[in-house]
């Protein structure tokens with residue numbers, strides 16, 4: 001194997017990229033690119049000793065890049081860098097054999113040390129066996145663990161229901177169904193969804209969740225609505241449009257939440273599917289608006305009946321003037337468009353009172369009720 005100290009940096013932020021180059025250039029030959037696709041192209045053309053990649057790069061995430069590189073070259077050390085450390089990405093990084101994991105802002109010394117160690121690992125065999133024999137063994141073991149953890153997560157999954165209220169009318173309008181599991185390593189819904197996606201069991205997860213909600217509906221207050229989270233992929237699942245599907249009999253009481261974080265653009269014939277869902281009686285909601293991902297495009301694409309404001313906008317709204325102005329404007333726009341605004345994550349009476357002044361009435365949050373296995377009535 002050719003030994004080289006060439007380092008590939010993959011980072012979309014030009015300033016951060018420059019900073020890494022400055023740290024690494026004195027000791028190494030550095031090539032830097034801004035997207036995962038460019039990275040793959042460059043890697044295909046020349047030998048590298050190590051890669052430093054941001055986790056969130058356009059075109060191909062660091063994790064996807066890691067997977068792609070792993071399938072072609074099992075020993076190239078890859079160091080992943082993330083701006084928001086989460087169990088999720090750390091787990092992925094480990095599962096796919098990342099050499100190391102750094103969090104932003106990256107300390108120059110930490111970066112230098114990690115890259116030096118990575119280059120060292122590249123030039124020295126891990127043990128007597130050639131890499132192509134050790135790496136797949138290692139991966140099979142970790143993947144098997146993910147498989148059994150996901151299986152356990154699916155076996156022990158249940159739905160928790162959190163009330164959504166009209167504060168003015170002091171009554172419950174409905175409940176959001178939230179995914180829960182007893183499997184400790186996958187308790188965060190995004191972790192469980194990622195595992196399911198990775199192992200091709202996403203449709204199954206969505207179907208199980210909707211069946212569980214359907215089973216619970218008869219126990220709920222008579223006129224309550226049900227807010228159900230959809231993964232963008234669920235929009236493609238024919239089961240959702242099947243008149244015999246578990247949700248179909250309740251469609252006129254069901255609001256399907258599509259998160260603003262999801263890439264609904266990837267769904268072919270999105271407008272046809274959405275029209276078909278509406279024809280069945282479903283309402284649609286944009287979830288997590290303001291969390292800062294797709295901007296407002298999802299509003300124009302889906303023209304939802306309901307808009308759920310992300311809790312990051314709600315937190316400390318009582319003291320944050322900018323958040324107050326933002327919410328006032330969004331509430332105004334939604335009123336003009338006849339969209340119902342739900343404010344999520346309301347925790348204090350002070351946040352609630354400020355939101356009322358800003359024109360909000362429909363709330364969800366710990367102040368009114370936590371997610372629970374049964375349909376608990378809210379406290380006012």
Ligand code: G
Nearest residue numbers: 178229287288345346347364365366367371
């Ligand atoms: O992304 P989505 O809006 O579907 O997720 C809602 C999540 O927010 C649930 O996991 C729920 O438990 C959590 N949640 C609900 N109300 C509150 C709240 O008042 N504060 C906080 N911190 N989290 C909340």
Ligand code: MN
Nearest residue numbers: 176229257287
């Ligand atoms: Mn939601």
